[in-house]
Structure formats: C-alpha cells, structure tokens
Amino acid sequence: MSSATEGPTPGFLVWRLSMKWRAAVDRAVGPLGLTHAQYSLLASLYGMQRSGRRPSQRRLADHTGLEPLYVSKLARALEAAGLVERLPDPSDTRAVQLSLTDQGRDVTRRAIDVVQQLLDRLLEPLGGLEGPRAEVFSRELAVLLDTPLDIPAKE
Template identity: 35%
Template sequence: FLDWQRQLNALLNPLGLTQPQFAILAVCGWLTRNSEQITQQGIARFTGMDRMHISQIVSRLEKDGLVEKRIDPQDHRANLLSLSKEGLARLRIAMPVVEAFDTAFFHKAACQG
C-alpha cells in the first residue's frame, strides 16, 4: 500500500493533490453527482477514513478552493460538501491519471504475484 500511495502521490503532486485529497474529491464528486448532499461524516463512513483526518483534508481542500462547505440546515453541527468549479476541473484532470496508474500498478502486481 505504501509503495502505491508514494508513487500515486508523485503523479498527483504536479496537480497540487495528494492521494487522500484526490480520494475525498472523487468521493465527494461521486456522492453528489445526482445533486445529493453529503457531509464530512458521510465521506468518513463511505471511505472508512478517520473523521478527524477527513476534517483536516477537507479544510485544506476548502482553503485551496476545491471544495465548498456550508452548514446543513437540517443539522447545524454538520457541514455539507460540494466540489467547487475548480475542484471539479481538477478531478477531471486527475481521474484519468489515477485510473491509468492503478491499471498499470495492479496489473504489474498481479503478474508478479
């Protein structure tokens, strides 16, 4: 896992992303694709990542202008997340990079294993 993450981070670095940041952008994009609303807690449940880690990554993505956060009118303790226009554009650039890398990496691992 660490080798995969290290190599993927190297590919995502020129796009200004890390693997965990990409993962959260991708999950946010996927879960909101039909105008559904998603919270940080929902992303934590979906990914299995620690809520505090999600919170830190989302704060960075918000600071970088890639996600937008607003208070959930149904639950004032929760934040609703959505991709910004820049976040969607960055995800569209990163997605084929990650897909090609995963295909090559796991194909190589399967052939060696």
C-alpha cells in the same frame, strides 16, 4: 517448518501494496497540487455528487474510511485551495456539507484520469481492469474490507 521462512504474510503484502499505491498516487497527483489523501476525498466527493448526493463530512469519512477529524482537516485545506465548499447542513446544525467548486471538479477529473492510468498499470499483470483475474481480485478485496477487525472484548 517456520512460517517465517515461507515468505511474506498476507498482512505484510496488503501493507506493502497499500504503501506502494499510496506513494504512486502521491507522485501522480502531486503536479495537480494534491496528496493521496486529498485525492481520495475529492474523488469520493466527485462520485457522490455525480449520484446526486451532497454528503456531510461525517458521511464522507465513513465512505473513505478516513477519521472524521482528518476529513475535517482535509476539507478545510481543500476549501482554502478553492476546490471544496463547506456549508452548514440545513437538517443538522452540527454537520457540515461538502461540495466541489467548479475548479474542484476540473482538478478532480484530471486527477481521476491520472490515477486511472496508474490503476491500469497496476492491474496489467492480472489481465487489466476488465480481466477475470482483476474481477476476482476486486471481489476478494471487497470481502476483506467488509470483514470487521475489532478484537472482541473478553468477558
């Protein structure tokens, strides 16, 4: 039997879920003047700052999985909006450190609350965020995210 008649592939389902999530977050944080990508950057920066780190744009790119050039573009737009400060890294003249402004912290906290409500709704069919199915789902997603997808070079 052809796999085409058996239903969507896992890859298609991952893609569809990521598109559904992105669109939902865009709609949810739009009233705060943010996009999904900006939210991802701000929420990651918020978490890193809460743990005492002041990351460079490069570290934030590595953390979020976004391209460094895109993080730079987002950071400039967020700086222009008064949400982020970009400062030279004292230990590396080529690097730029990022930190949230007071306004940035306020907007980010409100955005996190809104996105948390979305996450609760998404995971409700799995028993909620604290449910055993959601915990297994999260572990499985982490395994997939840790799996390298680079195609090995042919000799």
